[in-house]
Amino acid sequence: MVPLFGKTIEELRSVVLNEGLPAYTANQISEWLYRHGAESLEEMTNLSKKARELLSAKYTVGLSGPSRASISSDGTKKYLFEVLQNRYIEAAYIPEADRATLCVSSQSGCKMGCLFCMTGKQGFQGNLTTGEILNQLRSIPEFRQVTNIVYMGMGEPFDNFDNVLKSLEILTAKWGMQWSSKRITVSTVGIIPAMIKFLEQSTCHLAISLHTPFDDERKTLMPIQNVFPISEVVAELKRQNIKGQRRVSFEYIMFDGLNDTPRHVKELVRLLNGLSCRINLIRFHPIPNSPLRSTPGERIVQFRDALTAKGIFTTIRASRGQDIQAACGLLSTKAYQERGDGTRD
Amino acid sequence: MKNWKDLDFDLQRVISNTAIAPGSYIIKFKRNYPFFAGQVVALGVSRDIEPRYYSIASAETDELISILYSERLDGKLTPMLSLLKAGDSIMVSKPFGNYTQVKNNAVFIAAGTGIAPFMSMLLSGKAKNATLIHGASYPEYFYYSEYLSNTLGERYIRCCSRCSPGYLFVGRVTHFVKQWNGLDTSKSFYLCGSAEMVVETRYILISMGVPVTNINAEIFF
Numbered sequence: 001m002v003p004l005f006g007k008t009i010e011e012l013r014s015v016v017l018n019e020g021l022p023a024y025t026a027n028q029i030s031e032w033l034y035r036h037g038a039e040s041l042e043e044m045t046n047l048s049k050k051a052r053e054l055l056s057a058k059y060t061v062g063l064s065g066p067s068r069a070s071i072s073s074d075g076t077k078k079y080l081f082e083v084l085q086n087r088y089i090e091a092a093y094i095p096e097a098d099r100a101t102l103c104v105s106s107q108s109g110c111k112m113g114c115l116f117c118m119t120g121k122q123g124f125q126g127n128l129t130t131g132e133i134l135n136q137l138r139s140i141p142e143f144r145q146v147t148n149i150v151y152m153g154m155g156e157p158f159d160n161f162d163n164v165l166k167s168l169e170i171l172t173a174k175w176g177m178q179w180s181s182k183r184i185t186v187s188t189v190g191i192i193p194a195m196i197k198f199l200e201q202s203t204c205h206l207a208i209s210l211h212t213p214f215d216d217e218r219k220t221l222m223p224i225q226n227v228f229p230i231s232e233v234v235a236e237l238k239r240q241n242i243k244g245q246r247r248v249s250f251e252y253i254m255f256d257g258l259n260d261t262p263r264h265v266k267e268l269v270r271l272l273n274g275l276s277c278r279i280n281l282i283r284f285h286p287i288p289n290s291p292l293r294s295t296p297g298e299r300i301v302q303f304r305d306a307l308t309a310k311g312i313f314t315t316i317r318a319s320r321g322q323d324i325q326a327a328c329g330l331l332s333t334k335a336y337q338e339r340g341d342g343t344r345d
Numbered sequence: 346m347k348n349w350k351d352l353d354f355d356l357q358r359v360i361s362n363t364a365i366a367p368g369s370y371i372i373k374f375k376r377n378y379p380f381f382a383g384q385v386v387a388l389g390v391s392r393d394i395e396p397r398y399y400s401i402a403s404a405e406t407d408e409l410i411s412i413l414y415s416e417r418l419d420g421k422l423t424p425m426l427s428l429l430k431a432g433d434s435i436m437v438s439k440p441f442g443n444y445t446q447v448k449n450n451a452v453f454i455a456a457g458t459g460i461a462p463f464m465s466m467l468l469s470g471k472a473k474n475a476t477l478i479h480g481a482s483y484p485e486y487f488y489y490s491e492y493l494s495n496t497l498g499e500r501y502i503r504c505c506s507r508c509s510p511g512y513l514f515v516g517r518v519t520h521f522v523k524q525w526n527g528l529d530t531s532k533s534f535y536l537c538g539s540a541e542m543v544v545e546t547r548y549i550l551i552s553m554g555v556p557v558t559n560i561n562a563e564i565f566f
Contacts, residue, residue, distance in 0.1 A: 111566040113540040115547065115557065123541025159566055161395070191566075193387075193396075215443070216558075223543065223562040226444035227385060227398060289548055291557050 003062020004055075005033050005138065006131020008166055009175045019054045027175060034176045037138070039063055062131055065139045066091075070331060076321030078331050079140055083108055083132050087125045088332035089154050091136035093146070094320050101148040104136045106164050107155025112189050114222045116211075116253055118287045118330050119154045127160040133167040149179070151186040152207070152251075154332070158186075158194035168202050181205075182245055189224040190233035199240050208233060210250040210279070212259040213267040221255075231271065238275050248277045253284050254295035254303065265306045278313040285322065287330065354389070354436045360409055362429045366485040368416045369458070370427055371402070372435070373409045380405060380440035382465035383447070383563075387438035388412065390425045397422050398566065400461040400537070401440060404468035410437075413461045413488060444563045448533045449473040454518055454546055456480040456538030462563060463537065464489055467496065476500040480518035480542070482507045519545050522553075530554040537563040 007015065012026035028046055032038035039061055041052050066079035067088075077093040089105040108125035110117070136153075137146060149171070151157045157164045164186065170176040171184060187207035188195060198206065210230060212218045218225040242248055250272070254260050268279070281304055284294035295303070300316055307314040357374040364370050380386075382405055389396035403411035416423045429435060444462055451472050453463040460479055466472045477497055481487050484505060493501045504521045505513040514521050519542070522528065534550055536543045543562045550560055 109540070111540045111564055113543045113547075113562055113564045120540050120544045121548075123539060123544075156566075219561055220558055223564045224566075226383075226561070226563050227442045229443060289552065291551050 001060040001062075002058055003129075003131050004029060004059050005062045006129055006134055006167070006170070008130075008169055009173070015055075015059065016051075019051075019058075021051050021054065025051055030175045033061065034170060035178070037143070062135075063139050064135055068331075068335065070321075072321040072323050074320055074323075077140075077142070078321060079136070080331055080335055081132075081136060081139075083128060088335050089128065089132075089136070090331050091140065091153060092321065093140060093142050095142075095145070096318075099147045100142065100145045101150060102137055102140070102142075102146045103150050103153045104133060105153035105155050106133060106151055106157040106160045110155045111159060112156050112222070112224055114189070114209075114224075116221060116255070116284060116287070116290065116292055118333055122333060122336070127163060128155070130163045130166040130170065133163060134170060148183045149185070150207075151184075156189055156191070158188045158191040158198065161194045161197065165198070165201060168204055172204075182247075185247075185249070187251060189222060190228050190230060191224070192228045192233060192236055195233070196236065196240070199242070203244075203246055205247040205249070207249045207251055207280075208237075210252050210268075211255075213264060213271045217259060234271055234275060237277075242276065248275070250277060250279045251282060252279050253282045254300050255284055256293040256295045256299075258292070260295040260299055260303055262306065265303065265310065268307065269310045269312065272312060278315065279307060281314060281316045283317070283319045285319070285330075354387070354438045356434045357437045359429050359431055359433045359435050361431055362427070364427075365488060369486065369488070370414055370416065372412050372414065372426065372429065373403075374435060374437060376403075376408055376410045377437075378439050380410075381445040382469040382471055383442065383445040383462045384440040385442045385444075386410070386412070386440050387436075388422070388426065389436035390422065390429070391436075394421050394425070396436065396438070400444075400465070400563070402461040402464045404465065404470075406469070413458045413464075415458050444535075444537075444561070447472045447475075447535060449475075450532055451475045452529075452532050452534045453477045454480075454522065454534060454536045454538075456518055456542045457486065458488070459537035459539075459542075459563070459565065460488055461537070463535070467493075474500075476502070478502045478504060478518050478521060480504040480506065480521075480538070484508060484513070518542065519549055522546060522549050528553060528555075530556070530559075532559065534560045535563075536560065538565065540564050540566075 009030055012029050016025040032044040041056050067082050068080040070078045075095045079091045081089050083089050087108040089108050092103040094101045107127050109122040110119045111124045113120045171179045172181045181203040185205040185207050189209050211221050304314045355377050360373040362372045385398045385400050387396040387398050399412045402413045416427045447466050487503050503513045504518045506517045547560055
């Protein structure tokens, strides 16, 4: 059975026309899928009985709930979904006083091989479909409470560009879920051609994984630096002349003794000079056998203050869910180990 | 760099596209720009299919650029790439990337077509006294093995995961590195392959005492 959830309006139109149904049926279906939250074709009561029977022979809504949930004492919930024939992905629901953020995955595994990331140890299994990306939002019990979505879970969103872009279209379209693009952030290691396409074709916020402004250090942390150096990523962002409400932010995980010195502050200021942006400092959640350690809290505050004094708006992201395998990839790795396959520790 | 749709690319004529092992090919076309060993080019066959990035396998001074690639049957680009014949057109970007600074006495660790940047470095006369550890599933996937045997001698180590015991190390590169008595932790290590291979090898090297700053990785994506 082919899932309908995750199809754009054009794709739904193609489905109904192929079945000999009137074109407006696509609008009805998209309304049921993305506005009313229908979980079955039978619920789509303004479709004719014949239309529902025809569609039911080949299609299903295609929602799939999480197979496991871990709940932190701070309210954070981490959900495990099964995709791609027995592979796992993770989504994290992070409630706060004034918002509730969902962190979604875009791939099963990842190809980027970053030193600080647990997901890379799983290798790469495949791209998520548009439906599998959006299912992480639609199929959790807190679906209606989610106010913000960040594409910062497993995988590199711009390495699955077409499906990620389609998911953004469905989230923000009038015929779709009608989310504001200002409540959606897509994070990337900085694949420049895809980043440019994203800036042209979406108005969602952009986050770049920076982690150090120095070439040699970033190569150690992130192999992508060998192909798309951060200096070129930033130069391209400056060329793009980003205006309006779109926000560009840089993610900066703080590693003790590696990227947390005054020298780094100075170089960050030089690198980002002239670009309207902010930096999010992130405490490192340790992963097994990693040579990296998190910068202590008081030094993270000092680093933030030093950047702020130089005119860069800098925040410290609150650490959440530390008691439930907070680092991306840990929960799914645990699930593989329990099943007796997958990754090595 | 621009969006692929507008990317500065050349339409090149394919000089040759040779199957060198089942599912593995070397495609050659004219070099229009200078490059540094270790750089990549984006290749495409049409504007409708996303380009992919490939390390150049030939020497900096060669008149032709060689690209070593494996056909992925579930992929969009490589099945079409493998059909190209001499005289057909191929879209080629300018070379870019900076996986180019290699030290003498380096240790190269590659899996499959991840050998490409190291071939370019060796053929370009860089990486004096380098050691190469290459992993493959079967003997036919040890690309360039004749040249490498002649050039590197005992510093060319082949790890074959599906071979019978014989003159090759039987097992993956990660198995070899784990039991490698000759590992010198002061050397610089250069990795190229899938994320899984790169990440696992990097963790093994770190656990054996190699400083993380001595490890430089290139990934397939």
